[in-house]
Amino acid sequence: MDILTKDFYTRDTLTVARDLLGREIVRVLEDGTQLVCRITETEGYIGRMDKACHAYGYRRTPRTETLFAPPGTAYIYLIYGMYHCLNFVTEEEGEPAAVLIRGAVPVANGDIIAENRFGRKEKDMSSYQRKNFLNGPGKLCRGLALTRAQNGLDLTDPAGGLYVRSGAPPDPASIQVGKRVGIDYAEEAVDFPWRFYL
């Protein structure tokens, strides 16, 4: 299956956010183990005009520096002191924008992902845990063992250990659109319909 190239990410952020649904994230661990999951939920963040974006108004700080990196770069940051969020940088280089990966379902090595999440194998998960496996940005990063150590990785270079492959595109009719989550401070941007999910 093909690895998504820089061209895929070098597009309008909302187009990329929608197009990422159904794609497969591959996370290669130190020992070569491949954790794979299929993207089911995304959100767009566009620094140029979006108060919810860390780089709103092209704001440049040590943290937002990654958003100014080339499209196809992983932007990972710590939130609430204990969780991480995974984003993919989009648009032309210099336009700070990204797609937050909010949810996914396991495709390969679910046992290892389950160990990372719950400290138990997939078959030992409760039904509650099955329902709430990777359906949130913090949960996803926990399951895939992603931290700020992976911030700035080049998603178009498989050698980096984190990339996305084409997967099977979803039925367009199954794509839902809605408001983004957890950005109550963002004034008019709270109502932007920039969340996409299956």
Place this chain on the structure above:
DNA sequence: CTTCAGATGCTCT
């Protein structure tokens, strides 16, 4: 099923 408090540390002012 629902609400709710608390955890925990980095980032920018």
Place this chain on the structure above:
DNA sequence: GAGCATCTGAAGA
């Protein structure tokens, strides 16, 4: 020092 693109467990309905 305030706030944050979240999650969990406990408790109640």
